[in-house]
Amino acid sequence: MVRAYADQTAQQRRYLQLNLSVTLEVCSGGITVTATLMEFVALTAPVTKNVDTTLAARYDEYSDFGGSAVPSIGVEYRPIEDLIIRGQFAQTFRAPDMQRVYGDPSYGSQQVTDPQGCQNAGGTPGPDSPISACNGEHYIDTITGPNPDLDAEQGES
Structure with a gap:
């Protein structure tokens, strides 16, 4: 994981987060399922002094089920120092597990x-x-x- 801060004075509020991809290959009964996973890319940035937004994307690709890029957006509002109100919208993607597709x-x-x-x-x-x-x-x-x-x-x- 790599984090790059937008500026040193607001390290806790503004950063870019990247996770690198991993490739898994699983064999079962002569069937090979290869999955390439790129965990996510996220950018958090302030809109105002008390409001931050987070834009993120995740990409999953499975050889048997295709791939999907799923976005999410979040808003964080801090009206006072000890209170944070958060909201988020996200899309999801999940390939079925091998037991449900190829099991006995x-x-x-x-x-x-x-x-x-x-x-x-x-x-x-x-x-x-x-x-x-x-x-x-x-x-x-x-x-x-x-x-x-x-x-x-x-x-x-």
Whole structure:
């Protein structure tokens, strides 16, 4: 990380921050996922004596999910020395993890109430019913697995 201060008298309020890029390569089952990450570039500068702004950008690139540049802007207001009010708008990008895309399926069972099965058995749904389809003691088999069609998540905050 490199910080370059705008001037020596306001070191705590004005600076440029840079993080350098890192390349990761992960292999799983013959599939190689290469991710190049540039953490962020941020510039903080005063607007007035009591107001600072921060402009930042982050770029992520994944070989399987593409890349995205996401900006953010923040404002910091200091009406008195011991009080800071901050606000920020940012966009986000997150590639799905490898387990959700390429992982093995997992098998289990889920406890459910079966309204149709309960009605067919002549019961009424509720915890006191002697019929398993009515009282939530009915079990169904489940299979949970990967989805190779997942896309990256994007959002705003």
